[in-house]
Amino acid sequence: xxxxxxxTEIADLVREIFLRDDIVLAMDSTGxxxxxxxxxxxxxxxxxVEMRFGIRFSSVELDEMLNIGDLVQAVSRRT
Numbered sequence: 001x002x003x004x005x006x007x008t009e010i011a012d013l014v015r016e017i018f019l020r021d022d023i024v025l026a027m028d029s030t031g032x033x034x035x036x037x038x039x040x041x042x043x044x045x046x047x048x049v050e051m052r053f054g055i056r057f058s059s060v061e062l063d064e065m066l067n068i069g070d071l072v073q074a075v076s077r078r079t
Contacts, residue, residue, distance in 0.1 A: 001079050003027075006053075006072045013048045017041065027069030053079055 011025040014034070018041070023034055031037035037045075049071065050056055055078040065071050 001076070003072050003076050006075045006079070007068065009052060010049060010068065010071060010075070013052060014045060017044055017048060025068050027067065027072060029068040030066070049075065055079070 007025065007027065011023065014025060015021055015023045018034070018036060025034075031042055046057065046062060053075050055075065057074065061074055065074060
């Protein structure tokens with residue numbers, strides 16, 4: 001799976017979680033770029049990504065992710 005495909009899958013998950021079709025994510029997007037992305041939503045998104053791709057992130061990995069690009073790359077390394 002390419003990074004572009006992973007980004008598309010993650011963006012779809014985020015839109016589904018927020019129930020909003022207008023959310024557009026780029027590799028440099030952060031939670032601050034999406035209205036309503038708080039710590040609870042962040043956990044929900046990370047769990048959804050883990051379930052969707054069949055992977056588990058360590059707490060260290062999660063702490064090192066600063067933007068969507070970091071998340072995409074972490075998924076890419078695991079799939």
